[in-house]
Amino acid sequence: MRVLVIGGGGREHALCWALQKSARVSELFCAPGNAGIATIATCVPVEQTSVLDMLRVVHQVAPELVVIGPEVPLGVGIVDALNGEGVRVFGPTQAAARLESSKSFAKSFMQRHGIATAQYQVCSSVEEVAAALPAFAMPVVVKADGLAAGKGVVIAETGAEAEQAAAELLALGGTLVLEKFLEGEELSFFALCDGNTAVPIAAAQDHKRLLDGDRGPNTGGMGAYSTDELLPNSLRQALLREVAQRAVDGMREEGTPFRGILFCGMMLTARGPMVLEFNTRWGDPETEAILVRMETDLLDLVEASINGTAGDLAVRMRPGASACVIAASAGYPAAPRKGDVISGLEQPLPEATVIFHAGTAATPTDVVTAGGRVLAVTAAAATLDDALFRAYQVLDRVHFEGMQFRRDIGFRALTKR
Template sequence: MKVLVIGGGGREHALVWSLKKSPAVTEVLCAPGNGGIAEIARCLPVDVNSLAAMVALVEAERPELTVIGPEVPLALGLVDELERRGLRVFGPTKAAARLESSKAFAKSFMQRQGIPTAAYAVCSTLDEVREQLRRFAAPVVVKADGLAAGKGVVIANTHLEAEQAAAEMFSGALLGTHEREVVIEEFLTGDELSFFALCDGKRAVEIASAQDHKRVGEGDAGPNTGGMGAYSTDGLATPAMREWLLKNVAQKVVDGMASEGTPFRGILFCGLMMSQHGPMVLEFNTRFGDPETEAILLRMETDIVDLVNASIDGTASQLAVKMKPGASACVIAASGGYPGKYVPGKVIEGLRPNGSREDLVVFHAGTAAKDGQIVTAGGRVLAVTAVAADLRAALDKCYAEMGKISFDGMHFRRDIGHRALR
């Protein structure tokens, strides 16, 4: 089977790596890919913001399966266009992807379907923001309605800060795009949990749980990023809690989307706060997360092609996802200045050859090949990922490997997994 992966980050490198292991796969392509992916798959240039360009590429290559990694192609409707042409594709339709592409839609959907989430208000003007803020105690959360690459959430310590954040979202000053709506949300405390389920339009099946580290600085300080590291263990949630989340969150999403005429197929990422009032949904992603995917796929023993086929063919109820016991961890090496401005093109030293170890993989998130060398080409550059019998051992492997790698301005968090280790 010839498989095409759309995307070019650490998540896509992990997807390509997993697909390459499947006996059902004969060739893996990736578009646009990156410097690391190019070492194990044929990379093709494409603009992932252009629906026409992506459709043309798939029609030209005619893969037996297309796997979509990032959120933008899903929000643009790439699944719809490929299905319309009779092509096999993994991911939700544009309408189903609104669970991620519109925070306002997701909140109202959860309210309609009785899925636990924080109190909220949707505002389309600054006057509405000022009026609605009276309902919320500080701190308060301000969210951009649309896609924001993990950077559209501001935790405001005062109402004035919240108003300023909303103003910057409306004007485009914060994200570079003008938001038509912002969501004001109750601030919740507790431990965050990422719960992943495979969905086939009728049934949700648990894959695994992970915990992401969004803040750039150690001790969860500084601004939000796309994720500075993640870990996945057997003990992140009890079996009873995992069963509850599957029944009361993931399956409710599948049932609700089906009842509203937009069946959900693909990966459902449930971002949760384990609050004093119980689990509360912070957000949905309609694809594998990043960097959680790197950690999860290194643990997953089930053939990823079986996962994809079950979603497309409606046979998820027959699937039992098997994970390696123990733990996995992923630590991100980022460019100097990230999540703000950074300068690409820095030569990366000390990279291990791809495929040299099964228990330790350096996935490339933002790299390029230039003059025979691998250079930085993004904010998040590398995802050093390891699996071991326990979390401490997995992290020790990650940090030992990170110590061999260097590039100008490189920074990373040294406290990934700190909550679990406490």
């Protein structure tokens, strides 16, 4: 089978890595891809914000199946366009993807369908934010309504900070969501959906802040880990029943069936699990951590979603744990530097360890940095300690000028013991 993956980050490298292991994948393409993906797939340039350009690539490659990685192509409607041309594609339609592309839609949807989430208020001006603030305790969360690459969230400690954050987010256009701050432990829960049924895959925890100890600015994610203990059966069943399946049922009832990956960003509060946000695709870097543990053929998941047979699928995960540590470029996240030569990529890797490329490019002589998050070093093992040891062992031998990474990935799980 000829398969085309849309995207070019660490998530897409992990998707390509998993797909190329399937005996049924004969040819693999990725648009636009990166230097790491190019070692296992044919990379094709594309503009991911343009449906027309993505269609050009599909016509050029003539795949039997298209897998969409990032949120932007989903938000601009590539799935609708491919469905219109009779191309089999994995991912939600533009209307279904509003669960991610519009925070205000997602909040009102959860309210309509009895999915637990925080108190909120949609605002379109700083004046509306100021008027709404007395109804919220501090700190308060200010969120961009639209897509913001994981960085459109500010936790404001004071009303003045909330108004400043609102002014900055509103300057980007659109509206914003003011939300009650929830306390507890965060968890990312992933489910496969086929329009009628949600099937649990796995859970992970990511680390958004740039620096150790959850300090510094928010990023797209500096690392993630996945363990058996993150998702005990009672929690798995609760999240499946009260969140993922309710979301699938609600989208179907509203005439926009949801197919693809539903990423449920959860806060485990004293009152029970509550949804922070929905994403309508695999997360990054959670995908890297989950896929190195997945024993089920990824192509089976993709086809079950498209064919409406997700209920017949039981997703198998390797017992134990996995960890992904992101190596970011100098200046990230404010002003990531590009063009620095990366060394150490050819080193022998420990068992069950992979270097996924995120922001990289190939020159005639070297692999260089080409984005904020550069590499996603990922390992699976029987224990989280062993997985982290393998990942950091590799990172200590990789180098590029200004490389930055956290040394405390997985600290929440490690300190519970």
